[in-house]
Amino acid sequence: MNLLREIRARFASALSPLGVEVQPLLELILPSKDAAFGDYQANCAMPLGKRLGRKPREVAEEIIAKLEVADLCEPPEVAGPGFINLRVRDDYLLEQLHTASGDLERLGVESAESPRTVVLDFSSPNVAKPMHVGHIRSTVIGDALCRVLRFLGEQVISDNHIGDWGAQFGMIIYGYKHFVDEAALAEATVPELTRLYKLVNQLIEHHDAKLRGIPELEAKIEDRADALAELESAEPTGDKKADKQAAKKLKAAQTQLAGLRSELTSLTQKVAEVEADPRLSQLAAAHPNIGTDAIGETAKLHAGNAENQALWERFLPACLAEINATYDRLGVTFDHTLGESFYQPLLAGVVEDLTEKGLATESDGAMCVFTEGHAAPFIVRKKDGAFLYATTDLATIKYRMQEWKPDALLYVVDHRQGQHFDQLFATARLWGYEDLELQHVAFGTVMGEDGRPYKTRSGASVGLMGLLDEAVDRARAIADKSEVLASDDERQEVAERIGIGAIKYADLSHNRTSDYVFSYDKMLAMNGNTAAYMQYSCARVRGIFAKGDVDVEELRASGAKIVFSEPAERALGIALLRFSEALERVASDYRPNHLTAYLFELASRYSEFFVNCPVLKAETEELKQSRLLLCDLVARTIECGLGLLGIRTVERM
Ligand code: ARG
Numbered sequence: 001m002n003l004l005r006e007i008r009a010r011f012a013s014a015l016s017p018l019g020v021e022v023q024p025l026l027e028l029i030l031p032s033k034d035a036a037f038g039d040y041q042a043n044c045a046m047p048l049g050k051r052l053g054r055k056p057r058e059v060a061e062e063i064i065a066k067l068e069v070a071d072l073c074e075p076p077e078v079a080g081p082g083f084i085n086l087r088v089r090d091d092y093l094l095e096q097l098h099t100a101s102g103d104l105e106r107l108g109v110e111s112a113e114s115p116r117t118v119v120l121d122f123s124s125p126n127v128a129k130p131m132h133v134g135h136i137r138s139t140v141i142g143d144a145l146c147r148v149l150r151f152l153g154e155q156v157i158s159d160n161h162i163g164d165w166g167a168q169f170g171m172i173i174y175g176y177k178h179f180v181d182e183a184a185l186a187e188a189t190v191p192e193l194t195r196l197y198k199l200v201n202q203l204i205e206h207h208d209a210k211l212r213g214i215p216e217l218e219a220k221i222e223d224r225a226d227a228l229a230e231l232e233s234a235e236p237t238g239d240k241k242a243d244k245q246a247a248k249k250l251k252a253a254q255t256q257l258a259g260l261r262s263e264l265t266s267l268t269q270k271v272a273e274v275e276a277d278p279r280l281s282q283l284a285a286a287h288p289n290i291g292t293d294a295i296g297e298t299a300k301l302h303a304g305n306a307e308n309q310a311l312w313e314r315f316l317p318a319c320l321a322e323i324n325a326t327y328d329r330l331g332v333t334f335d336h337t338l339g340e341s342f343y344q345p346l347l348a349g350v351v352e353d354l355t356e357k358g359l360a361t362e363s364d365g366a367m368c369v370f371t372e373g374h375a376a377p378f379i380v381r382k383k384d385g386a387f388l389y390a391t392t393d394l395a396t397i398k399y400r401m402q403e404w405k406p407d408a409l410l411y412v413v414d415h416r417q418g419q420h421f422d423q424l425f426a427t428a429r430l431w432g433y434e435d436l437e438l439q440h441v442a443f444g445t446v447m448g449e450d451g452r453p454y455k456t457r458s459g460a461s462v463g464l465m466g467l468l469d470e471a472v473d474r475a476r477a478i479a480d481k482s483e484v485l486a487s488d489d490e491r492q493e494v495a496e497r498i499g500i501g502a503i504k505y506a507d508l509s510h511n512r513t514s515d516y517v518f519s520y521d522k523m524l525a526m527n528g529n530t531a532a533y534m535q536y537s538c539a540r541v542r543g544i545f546a547k548g549d550v551d552v553e554e555l556r557a558s559g560a561k562i563v564f565s566e567p568a569e570r571a572l573g574i575a576l577l578r579f580s581e582a583l584e585r586v587a588s589d590y591r592p593n594h595l596t597a598y599l600f601e602l603a604s605r606y607s608e609f610f611v612n613c614p615v616l617k618a619e620t621e622e623l624k625q626s627r628l629l630l631c632d633l634v635a636r637t638i639e640c641g642l643g644l645l646g647i648r649t650v651e652r653m
Contacts, residue, residue, distance in 0.1 A: 169312055475499035505531030
């Protein structure tokens with residue numbers, strides 16, 4: 001039962017005779033922050049009073065008179081300027097808790113009445129290039145959303161839209177043709193391909209920095225330094241506002257210049273690195289056109305060149321095996337993995353159709369869609385005839401609509417692609433997909449503790465597997481300290497669950513749109529809103545059953561009842577009932593952090609209960625049974641919640 005939704009439905013009936021738009025008012029009905037004000041609080045009388053030109057308290061009284069909640073709540077109370085406070089009836093609460101307790105699979109959470117079909121596009125790395133920490137966000141957030149939406153009854157089709165047709169293949173093919181170590185390739189394909197990719201990339205970056213990046217930056221820095229000097233030399237005008245503005249401008253100019261200088265340093269370092277290495281500098285000299293030549297290899301692949309096609313077919317399976325190993329370790333699966341290459345045969349048709357419909361027009365030789373609110377055109381075919389990321393995404397929408405007829409397409413992708421998705425969605429609407437929900441489920445950057453995008457000490461972005469290994473290694477220290485884990489195998493298994501769980505939970509517990517700081521110490525802390533704490537809480541509850549030698553299944557079947565004898569029991573009961581509200585919030589704005597926040601809150605309520613209410617030593621047998629039932633429900637709710645985040649629990653730790 002979703003109590004909040006039920007209460008809102010009752011308010012909707014009470015509010016509708018007032019002849020105002022009800023939905024925004026319903027959003028002002030929320031769980032109370034302070035238990036002194038009941039369990040739920042409706043703050044709709046204040047804006048309503050203002051709109052109707054009446055006293056909010058009066059309006060609140062009128063709403064209450066019409067509100068039919070007697071079966072759910074104690075008589076509502078009006079407080080302060082016009083808050084309506086609701087306290088859930090204990091008998092109702094207990095009844096709901098019994099339903100949840102008896103429902104092994106769903107804990108009383110109802111399934112959607114009219115399920116939607118949702119395509120979830122997530123993870124979607126560019127293969128043949130090492131997956132990095134950014135991809136973990138898409139993978140972990142997407143997987144959690146997939147699980148939550150499915151649990152709520154939606155039809156979810158998960159599709160890993162891998163980049164398997166991009167420029168990285170041209171680079172690898174170039175690398176293969178010039179630098180391959182066949183023996184190494186035969187022994188372990190992916191490490192050799194990775195080496196080739198990195199080498200070619202390094203050489204391209206080297207040339208690019210020397211010929212273009214560094215001179216351009218130097219010119220820019222000179223220009224900005226002059227501008228800054230001018231700002232610095234300006235005398236204060238005496239006008240406070242103008243001076244304040246000037247100071248702000250000065251600060252901004254300084255920051256910008258510092259940014260450019262650090263960019264220059266990093267480019268200079270890259271060049272120096274190549275030049276300090278005789279082998280690399282020789283290679284750089286021998287391959288002056290590597291950038292354009294690698295692009296040429298990609299173009300040949302796209303044009304159907306037999307040799308490049310064969311190389312692509314040879315390399316792809318190893319690349320897929322590599323990413324699948326990562327997914328296995330993370331426990332993530334997909335219904336489909338339809339990468340960019342899959343859509344290639346459809347691209348020409350997409351551009352033709354857009355052109356016929358008058359949506360794509362020629363500009364400077366390229367075919368472009370102009371959409372409202374965007375200065376830049378959405379290019380679907382380049383001057384040289386090449387199709388783009390945009391074209392593939394349009395073909396993908398068409399394919400998904402034809403195959404699966406979804407109600408929504410969700411893309412869990414880095415926020416830096418915001419402009420791409422804005423234009424993609426605008427184009428799709430023009431193209432006729434008007435009733436479709438299109439969402440860019442964007443997320444921020446993973447930052448290092450130094451405040452810059454997360455990198456290892458050597459400066460290379462961290463490979464995903466290495467990242468997982470390190471988390472598990474560090475989690476092993478926690479497992480090693482445990483006195484309850486019996487064998488080395490068990491300690492390793494627990495370390496794996498804590499380590500992987502820590503990375504996932506850290507990612508999921510941050511509001512996805514903000515950047516977050518990647519810190520092993522923080523994510524593996526035993527206290528606070530972390531996976532380890534939640535896993536520990538759960539194991540601690542289960543520990544009570546072991547200690548008391550209680551058979552949970554017998555307990556559940558015994559007909560024992562939950563009763564409230566202490567405020568902490570009731571508070572825990574309310575928290576348990578809010579599970580479905582938390583899940584629905586996740587589904588409403590695609591933010592898994594509502595669920596982690598809920599679980600943390602539940603664990604806190606449990607701690608209070610644990611301190612105040614002896615379980616195995618309860619005063620009566622009836623009370624003991626009741627408290628054991630509550631414990632069981634807590635453990636199952638945490639297990640279910642973590643499970644929906646893709647995180648495994650442990651029996652003991
Ligand atoms: N391969 C892209 C990248 O790594 C992400 C693809 C996201 N999905 C999509 N349909 N565009 O940046």
